[in-house]
Amino acid sequence: MTTTANANAGARRLEPRAWRDADWLVMKQLRQAVERALSATAGATPGQRVLDIGCGDRPYQSLVAARGAHYVACDIEGDVDVRITPGVRLPLADASADGIVSFQVLEHVWDLDWYLGECLRLLKPGGWLLLSTHGTWLYHPHPTDFRRWTRDGLTEELSSRGFQVEEVGAVTGPLAWTTVFRLLGIREALRRVPVLGPLLLAPIALLLNARAALEDRITPARLREVNACVYVTVSRKPV
Numbered sequence: 001m002t003t004t005a006n007a008n009a010g011a012r013r014l015e016p017r018a019w020r021d022a023d024w025l026v027m028k029q030l031r032q033a034v035e036r037a038l039s040a041t042a043g044a045t046p047g048q049r050v051l052d053i054g055c056g057d058r059p060y061q062s063l064v065a066a067r068g069a070h071y072v073a074c075d076i077e078g079d080v081d082v083r084i085t086p087g088v089r090l091p092l093a094d095a096s097a098d099g100i101v102s103f104q105v106l107e108h109v110w111d112l113d114w115y116l117g118e119c120l121r122l123l124k125p126g127g128w129l130l131l132s133t134h135g136t137w138l139y140h141p142h143p144t145d146f147r148r149w150t151r152d153g154l155t156e157e158l159s160s161r162g163f164q165v166e167e168v169g170a171v172t173g174p175l176a177w178t179t180v181f182r183l184l185g186i187r188e189a190l191r192r193v194p195v196l197g198p199l200l201l202a203p204i205a206l207l208l209n210a211r212a213a214l215e216d217r218i219t220p221a222r223l224r225e226v227n228a229c230v231y232v233t234v235s236r237k238p239v
Contacts, residue, residue: 014127021205029172039067042128050071054102070152095121095127098121098123099129106147108146128234130232135148151168164237172216172230183204186208
């Protein structure tokens with residue numbers, strides 16, 4: 001993916017549009033959850049060194065930088081500050097990061113012991129890990145796609161590898177994500193229809209995105225919390 005394409009993809013995730021993006025509600029709520037965590041539970045502050053491990057198109061780099069933290073991009077490819085080789089220690093010193101962010105990466109990682117182990121190794125004692133991944137979503141290889149989690153399962157993945165889990169937030173409940181999935185399917189079908197397809201997509205996307213937003217608003221919190229599309233977690237390395 002080119003640098004321009006990366007920037008465009010990152011901008012779409014940071015500023016989704018209801019008339020254009022089938023995953024508008026998920027991306028909107030995910031950004032809100034990330035901002036809350038950075039400002040409160042995780043508490044990114046000026047001068048902190050924050051690693052983005054699996055940065056991809058860097059959608060939330062600006063949110064980290066806006067809090068005065070030093071952002072370090074890490075990935076297996078692309079224009080990055082630190083190159084990742086799966087299964088190999090990152091070329092960074094132990095306890096060299098105040099915080100780590102990991103957005104929609106964990107489902108693409110086969111060796112969780114290595115990935116989460118590196119996160120723990122790189123954090124300073126008391127350092128924070130802000131991690132989001134899917135509870136429910138369609139198959140999306142990049143280049144592979146291995147897992148989905150329950151709330152309890154994700155919490156156990158983190159705590160069993162040495163993290164103290166402080167917060168697990170739910171993004172987009174089951175009433176809404178069923179509508180989002182329908183819209184994703186409709187979008188793919190309309191893309192195959194010359195001329196008329198793109199013209200129909202905008203009003204259909206607006207209508208179904210509005211429906212999804214209403215459905216999520218009326219979904220009981222107890223149902224959303226254990227049936228989320230995305231879970232956003234904040235954990236710490238023990239002191």
